[in-house]
Amino acid sequence: MAANVVETTGLTKHFGEVRAVQDLSLQVPKGTVFGLLGPNGAGKTTIIGTLLGLIRPTAGTIRLFGTEIDGSTDQAVRRIGAIMETPAFYPYLSGRDNLRYFQGIAGGDDRQEIDHLLDLVGLADRAAARFNTYSLGMKHRLGLAYALLGDPELLLLDEPTNGLDPSGMAEVRQLLRELGDGDRTVVLASHLLNEVEQVCDRVAILSTGRVIAEGEVSDLIGRRDRLRLATTDDAVARRVLAELEWVGSVVDGGGGALLVDAAPDRAGELSEALARVAVYPTELQTVTTSLEQYFLEVTEGGGP
Amino acid sequence: MSWPTLARWEWFKLRGRRVIWILLVILTVFSSLMVVIRYADYEFQKDRDVVDEIIFLPDAPVLGTLEVELNCTAFLAGVPITEVPEPYTLDDIDLPGTGRKCRQEAEGIQSRLDKLVDAFTMPGAVEKALRWTGLISIPIAAFLTVLVVGSEYGWGTLRTTLMKGPGRRRLLSVKLGLVALLLAGAWLVALLLIIATSLVTTALVSEVSHGDMSAAAFGLIARDLGRAWFAALPYISLAALLSVLFSRWAGGTLAATGMSIGYFLIELFTVGRLIKLFDGVAAFRWFGSFVEYDLGWNTAAWLFGRGGEPIAGFALAGAIGTADYPGDVHAFLVQLAFILVLGAVAFSLFQRRDVTGPSG
Numbered sequence: 236m237a238a239n240v241v242e243t244t245g246l247t248k249h250f251g252e253v254r255a256v257q258d259l260s261l262q263v264p265k266g267t268v269f270g271l272l273g274p275n276g277a278g279k280t281t282i283i284g285t286l287l288g289l290i291r292p293t294a295g296t297i298r299l300f301g302t303e304i305d306g307s308t309d310q311a312v313r314r315i316g317a318i319m320e321t322p323a324f325y326p327y328l329s330g331r332d333n334l335r336y337f338q339g340i341a342g343g344d345d346r347q348e349i350d351h352l353l354d355l356v357g358l359a360d361r362a363a364a365r366f367n368t369y370s371l372g373m374k375h376r377l378g379l380a381y382a383l384l385g386d387p388e389l390l391l392l393d394e395p396t397n398g399l400d401p402s403g404m405a406e407v408r409q410l411l412r413e414l415g416d417g418d419r420t421v422v423l424a425s426h427l428l429n430e431v432e433q434v435c436d437r438v439a440i441l442s443t444g445r446v447i448a449e450g451e452v453s454d455l456i457g458r459r460d461r462l463r464l465a466t467t468d469d470a471v472a473r474r475v476l477a478e479l480e481w482v483g484s485v486v487d488g489g490g491g492a493l494l495v496d497a498a499p500d501r502a503g504e505l506s507e508a509l510a511r512v513a514v515y516p517t518e519l520q521t522v523t524t525s526l527e528q529y530f531l532e533v534t535e536g537g538g539p
Numbered sequence: 540m541s542w543p544t545l546a547r548w549e550w551f552k553l554r555g556r557r558v559i560w561i562l563l564v565i566l567t568v569f570s571s572l573m574v575v576i577r578y579a580d581y582e583f584q585k586d587r588d589v590v591d592e593i594i595f596l597p598d599a600p601v602l603g604t605l606e607v608e609l610n611c612t613a614f615l616a617g618v619p620i621t622e623v624p625e626p627y628t629l630d631d632i633d634l635p636g637t638g639r640k641c642r643q644e645a646e647g648i649q650s651r652l653d654k655l656v657d658a659f660t661m662p663g664a665v666e667k668a669l670r671w672t673g674l675i676s677i678p679i680a681a682f683l684t685v686l687v688v689g690s691e692y693g694w695g696t697l698r699t700t701l702m703k704g705p706g707r708r709r710l711l712s713v714k715l716g717l718v719a720l721l722l723a724g725a726w727l728v729a730l731l732l733i734i735a736t737s738l739v740t741t742a743l744v745s746e747v748s749h750g751d752m753s754a755a756a757f758g759l760i761a762r763d764l765g766r767a768w769f770a771a772l773p774y775i776s777l778a779a780l781l782s783v784l785f786s787r788w789a790g791g792t793l794a795a796t797g798m799s800i801g802y803f804l805i806e807l808f809t810v811g812r813l814i815k816l817f818d819g820v821a822a823f824r825w826f827g828s829f830v831e832y833d834l835g836w837n838t839a840a841w842l843f844g845r846g847g848e849p850i851a852g853f854a855l856a857g858a859i860g861t862a863d864y865p866g867d868v869h870a871f872l873v874q875l876a877f878i879l880v881l882g883a884v885a886f887s888l889f890q891r892r893d894v895t896g897p898s899g
Contacts, residue, residue: 250895281895287702289894312704319702323695327555339548341703381699 238301240265240389240420241286246295248281248444255281257444259295263422263437268415270431270452271424272530273441279424280319281444283391286422287317300388313341316387318395322378326367330358330377333366338384352380355410371398379407383414390414390421396430408434428530440530460499465492465518472514479508492518545705545713553717558686562679563725569675570729571736573668577658578740585652588612611641661749662756664737665730666763672729673767673842674807680722680771681799684778687714689792692782698894711779711889715882718775719768726768730760770838773874774803776881777834783888806835831865837873840864 241263248256256278263269271279284290286297288308297304299311324333334349353359356376361369369377375398382390395411396404411434415421425431431438432452439449448455466472469491476482476495482505483496497505499521506516553559588610607624614620614637623629657663688711691697701707741749750756778799785791785798810830817823830836843864865873 284893284895289698289701291891291893307706309704309706312702315702317702319698321695323699325552325555325696326694327557328552332551332555336548336552337699337703339551340545340700340705342544384703 238265239263239298240300241269241422242298243282243286244296244298246282246285246297247293248278248285248290249293255444256285256292259444259446261439261446261449263420265420266415266418267436268411268421268423268434270435270438271422271441272426272428272431272438273424274426276443277426277441278444279426279441280393282441283317283319283393283422283424286391287312287315287319289319313385314387315389315391316382316384317391317393318375318378318382319391319393321371321397322374322381324366324374324377324381327365329363329365330369330373330380331362333377334380334384337381341385343385348384349380352383355383356380357406372400372403375399375407376403379410388419390419391424392421393424394426395423396425396427404430461522462495462497462499462502462505463488463492463518463520463522464495464505464516465490466509466514466516468514469493471512472509475508475512475514476505479505488522494522542709542713545709546717549713549717553687553721556686559683559721562683563721563728566672566676566679566722566725567729567732570668570672571732573671574659574664574733574736574740577655577664577667578743581652581655581659581744584648584655609637609641611644614638615641615645656744656747657750659737660741660747661734661737661752662760663750665733665760668733669730669760669763669767670842673770676722676726676767676771677774677803677838678800680718681774681778681803682796683721684715684718684775685782685792685796685799687718688779689782689786689795692786693792701894707890708886711886715775715779719772722771722775723768726764730764766841769871769874770841773834773838773877773881774799776878776885777802780881780885780888783885783892786892803835806833810836811839831869832873834873834877837865837870840870841867841874 239262241261243259243261246256246259246261247254259278259282261282271282273279281290285292286299286308288304288311299308300314302311304311324330325336328336331349331353334352335344335346338344338349350359353362356379358373358376358380361373366374366377375395379392379395382392382395392411396407399407408430411421411423415434415436421434423431423434435452437450438452438455439446440455441447464472472493473485476485476493479497481497481501485496486494488494495505502519502521506519509516609620610618620629620632623632658667691700700710737749741747778795781795781798782792785794788794810833813826814830817826864870
């Protein structure tokens with residue numbers, strides 16, 4: 236198993252009465268694209284802030300690259316590229332000079348890298364313009380170039396597509412997928428479910444500062460795949476299904492069918508159990524739950 | 540990341556800020572202007588007739604004393620008085636008394652002209668201009684500090700900067716060090732401008748010449764330069780502290796600027812007057828001890844306390860004649876204590892505070 240690049244244990248942050256993050260234990264394995272998914276106010280930005288040493292945790296421990304952070308995060312932060320919310324740069328400097336400054340204070344001085352990054356994020360033509368003349372989308376692109384300075388091992392991206400138009404979003408997501416290939420680890424905090432679904436391998440779903448579900452994106456979606464079942468006698472079918480321990484809830488699926496909370500690969504066993512009491516399926520198919528449905532279920536219900 | 544490298548990149552960033560250059564130009568131009576003003580004053584005063592209100596009759600029997608404006612320059616040059624307001628006659632004039640009064644007046648004006656000459660010729664021009672510029676440099680240094688430290692909070696760039704790992708303590712040290720260096724650089728430019736202005740203005744006046752231009756005199760100039768620079772350092776610490784303290788407010792930068800400059804101005808305009816007001820009042824005897832350790836009072840002592848010219852009009856020195864400035868060592872130690880204590884609190888807050896967003 237790959238080593239964890241980020242590991243938190245019991246991470247807690249209170250701002251006065253506000254409990255922004257509560258007892259967060261998280262592991263982000265090396266080389267994954269990890270999503271922090273949650274509505275606004277779920278604690279995503281606070282978590283990234285604590286990882287970067289910008290916010291002091293109230294309690295808990297943080298390990299970055301296998302080393303516990305005790306006090307200064309400066310050494311670890313140099314291996315991290317990050318964007319937090321709307322990127323802030325010096326308004327009177329050009330995009331290129333902003334990147335040169337941040338590259339410089341991180342210990343680098345490579346103009347070729349800056350040209351490459353400006354090209355990568357589509358800002359080469361406006362590199363000489365002052366930052367305060369940039370549109371919101373351009374600011375985000377510059378933020379992405381800033382995060383990629385020094386080819387970091389870990390990317391912490393907080394809402395990186397905020398303010399981008401749909402084509403810009405698609406480009407950035409494609410770029411994030413490419414960045415996540417290989418050994419680089421990406422942590423993507425977002426409230427956009429489809430973004431996380433498209434980009435991330437693993438996801439932790441947050442609500443009011445707590446992780447309420449975590450796992451592989453495909454598992455979380457797959458875990459909620461259900462069977463749509465119509466039978467010759469639904470009443471008897473409900474009784475039979477209630478006795479099967481591997482069947483969860485059975486609810487009305489509309490159109491005279493039932494929605495059965497059971498793994499799709501048990502469809503055969505389910506048919507066999509019904510056939511034993513002379514009830515036969517007239518319709519049996521897998522219904523795939525989107526991450527969005529799952530997210531709404533767990534955030535509204537407080538857990539999976 | 541080494542300190543010089545971080546300083547290099549901070550400078551790379553700061554040099555693009557027009558407002559910083561404007562402040563430094565104000566400082567240097569002001570220093571030169573102090574010499575020009577003295578020169579212009581001298582040119583204006585030197586050929587003016589000495590005119591005074593002369594009391595003709597110290598003990599007039601009917602109308603009482605009468606004051607009449609008299610051209611002393613002409614009178615002392617031997618031009619007789621020919622007209623006297625009625626009902627007086629020429630015999631009523633106290634000629635010896637009038638002569639004494641006119642001579643006193645002429646001596647006073649000559650003394651004033653000598654001071655003006657000293658203030659625009661070398662090396663006196665440097666000493667006088669540096670003192671006044673030292674006073675002006677304080678709000679400029681405070682404003683510069685707020686621009687360099689406080690703006691980072693206002694723009695949200697502190698977070699973007701810290702995310703590249705320069706280290707909080709090192710970053711603040713480099714920023715404050717750079718402000719102090721910028722100020723020192725401006726002082727050097729100001730010194731050259733003062734010298735150049737002094738050379739030009741002195742060359743324009745045929746009857747005056749430069750004073751002592753020995754190495755010792757230039758040694759004193761270097762000392763004065765160092766003093767003027769040092770006087771601004773406590774206010775850099777103060778402005779840094781206020782910038783960090785108010786970082787969480789939306790208008791934090793404005794508040795820090797206002798309070799650091801306001802603190803300086805309030806002291807400037809109140810402490811001297813309060814010393815005068817409380818002088819001899821038993822209930823306020825403690826105030827005398829308090830101002831011994833007051834920053835503004837010690838800064839004034841540091842800049843003006845060496846038998847310097849009277850700072851008439853400036854309330855900070857409003858107590859001249861009723862209170863003594865603290866000694867040099869005392870003033871130095873008090874300023875140093877302010878630099879260290881305010882700086883330590885600023886660093887501690889900067890190190891510990893969460894940086895949660897654009898406002899810090």
